[in-house]
Structure formats: C-alpha cells, structure tokens
Amino acid sequence: MKKTLLVVGYGNMAQAILTRNHFITSHFNVLITGRDLQKAKDCIAKCEIEAQIYTPQYRAIADSKSMDSKPTNSKAVLDIQDSIVLLCTKPKGLQSFIFEGKAQCVYSVLAGVGIDTLEKQLQSCHIVRLMPNIAAFSKNSATAFYHKSYTQHTDSKADTDILAFLESFGKAVSVDNEALIESSIATSGSSIAFLALIAESLIDAGILEGLTHAQSQELVKQTFLGFATELATKSPNELKYAISSPGGTTIRGLAILEELGVRGAFIKAAHTAAEHARDSKK
Numbered sequence: 440m441k442k443t444l445l446v447v448g449y450g451n452m453a454q455a456i457l458t459r460n461h462f463i464t465s466h467f468n469v470l471i472t473g474r475d476l477q478k479a480k481d482c483i484a485k486c487e488i489e490a491q492i493y494t495p496q497y498r499a500i501a502d503s504k505s506m507d508s509k510p511t512n513s514k515a516v517l518d519i520q521d522s523i524v525l526l527c528t529k530p531k532g533l534q535s536f537i538f539e540g541k542a543q544c545v546y547s548v549l550a551g552v553g554i555d556t557l558e559k560q561l562q563s564c565h566i567v568r569l570m571p572n573i574a575a576f577s578k579n580s581a582t583a584f585y586h587k588s589y590t591q592h593t594d595s596k597a598d599t600d601i602l603a604f605l606e607s608f609g610k611a612v613s614v615d616n617e618a619l620i621e622s623s624i625a626t627s628g629s630s631i632a633f634l635a636l637i638a639e640s641l642i643d644a645g646i647l648e649g650l651t652h653a654q655s656q657e658l659v660k661q662t663f664l665g666f667a668t669e670l671a672t673k674s675p676n677e678l679k680y681a682i683s684s685p686g687g688t689t690i691r692g693l694a695i696l697e698e699l700g701v702r703g704a705f706i707k708a709a710h711t712a713a714e715h716a717r718d719s720k721k
Contacts, residue, residue, distance in 0.1 A: 442543070445493060445519060446471045447536065448527030449482035452548050455575035455608070456525070457486040462607035464489050467523065474515060474535055493517070498537060519545075519561065523604075526557075530719070533560060544601065550628075551719030554587050554617060564589055565597055569605060570623045572631050580609030583623035585616070621716040625709035628716075633708060638663060 444467035446453055453471075456463075463469060469490035471479045476492055483490045495515035520540025526533065526547040533549060538561035545563040554566050569584040582605055588594060605611035614620065638659050645655030669678055683690040696702070 441466060441468045443467065443522040444469050444525060445517065445522045446490075446525045446527060447473065447517065448529075448532065449473050449475075449478045450527060450529070451573065452571065452575070453525070453527035454482055454486050455573055455580070456527070456548075456571065457482070457488050457490075458576055459487055460578070460607055462603070472515070472517065473528065474532075495536075519563075524561070524563070533557075536560075538562075544597070546604070550624075551621075551716055554585075565594075565601065567601055567605075568617060568620050569611075570620050570628045571608065572627050574631060575608040578608050581627035582609055582611045583614050583620055583627065584611055585614050585620050587617075618717070622713055624713040624716045629712040630709065633705060634663075 444463065446457065446469065449471060457469070469488060470493035471482055471490050472493035472495055473479050476494065479492050483492075495517055497513040498516050499513050514535055514537045516537045516539060518540050519538050519542040522540075522542050524538075524542045524545045526545065526549055528535075528549065530549045530552050533552065533556075540562070542561065542563040544565040544567065545557065545561060546567045546569060547557055548569055548571060549557075550570070554568060557566055557568075565586065565588050567584055567586045569582050571580040571582040574580045575582075584601075584605055586598070586601060588597065590597070602611060602613075612623075614623070641659045641662075642652070642655045645658065646652055650658070666678070673681075679693070683693065
C-alpha cells in the first residue's frame, strides 16, 4: 500500500526532486500544496509526475502586536497525520502553514532552518534535513543529510526507507552533526554554479583559440562528462598528473592558475557561501 507524500512548495528544488522520479511515483500517492494552487498545478505539469493538488483549509490568526487581537491574516492548515512530508518552501514560507497531526517523516530542504525550528512547527517520528543540488533534475544530486529520530528504539527500516527516498534523486551522504548540512554548501550545494562558471570560461577560451561557440560548447560538455566518469574511480590528484607531462602544455597552464590564485579563490568562495548559510540560522 502506497504512503502519502505531501510536498509543501513547488519551486526549483521541489521540481528537481519530483521530475520523472519513478521511485516516488511507485511508492507514494503524491500531493502538492502551497499558498498558490495554480503554481502547484504548473509544478505537476512541469515535473511530468502523477500527483494531485492538496487544497488546505485556512485559519484566521490574531496579530499578537494588535491591542484588540483581531484576526488580521490567515494560515494554511495542513493535515500531516501519518504522512511523509517534503518541505520545499522558501525558509520564511514555513510560517505560512499550521501543521496538524504527526507525520511519519519530514524531509526539509529549507536552507538555514534548523531542526530546533522545525520541531516548533510540526511533529514527526523522524526529521531529515537535506541539502540537495540542482542535479536532482537528472537524478544525480549530491545530497548531504542529517537524520533525527524521535522513536525510542533503533529503526533500521526507517533508515533504509530514508536512504532510498534520498537516493531516488542522486547520491546521499549522511553527516552526524547537523551543522555539517551548512558545510555541504561548499562541496555540493553551491558548487554547481561554480563549475558552471568554469564551463563558461573554457567555452570562451575555445572561441578565443578559433573554435566556434557550438564546437567549443560541445567539447566542454563532453569533457565535463568524461571528468565525472573518471573521478568516480580516480582522485583529482591522479587525474591532474596523468595529463601533466614534464615541461608540457598542461603543467604550464596549471602554473598560471596557481599564480592567479584560482585554488584559493574557489576555497574562499565556497567558504563564503557556507558561512552565509550558517549566519542565516542565527
């Protein structure tokens, strides 16, 4: 019997996880919800996934700052009893919902929103914070995750189910300290954008050397694919020296990159991104 997966949010990360995800469609009845149900419908169409719209009830909320405490706004009420919940809203969007009942498991991709904050908003047997990246679209995300269980005994089935869910859109790496979720911004969360900058630079370099844009782009794309394949079995150091002949072309190019501080620039950029994620939790 399929479980219910309630997806809260419909942005890029929700779409990346759900798009053509056969594991999710075969194991879950998928419901998508949010403040804008038309965007939820658009999400289903874009993801090419079998899912339904969850229409929430709304509850008037009194403004605590108001002297007369009259209702001034409303929040969407979501019934999460016995469901699996995937939180994909913007971090501030979490405040727009009231969660009723107790979920089996909650997965949160909300950057900078710690488990202590999630605990104040909802109840669940398990809470998993995860930091996937945009390669979830191709089911090749690199995802760091931290799992907190609220059951009194070791639940190996829950661990297995959680890993299976996370690896339905890529490779998942467990961390034993929640703070390392923000650290993974440096290795995988933001790094695809950094790699895209390298790809653009190499395409431009090919054009400078006389290749057409189409030729240069095709060669760089295949080079990245080949690099990823080789990196699966070799270290970066092995790859670097395998093509660096003494006094040759590659080592001369590497010397220029070191002279310009490219390695340090990438480390600093990754650290800055991770530090910003940590600061947003304070």
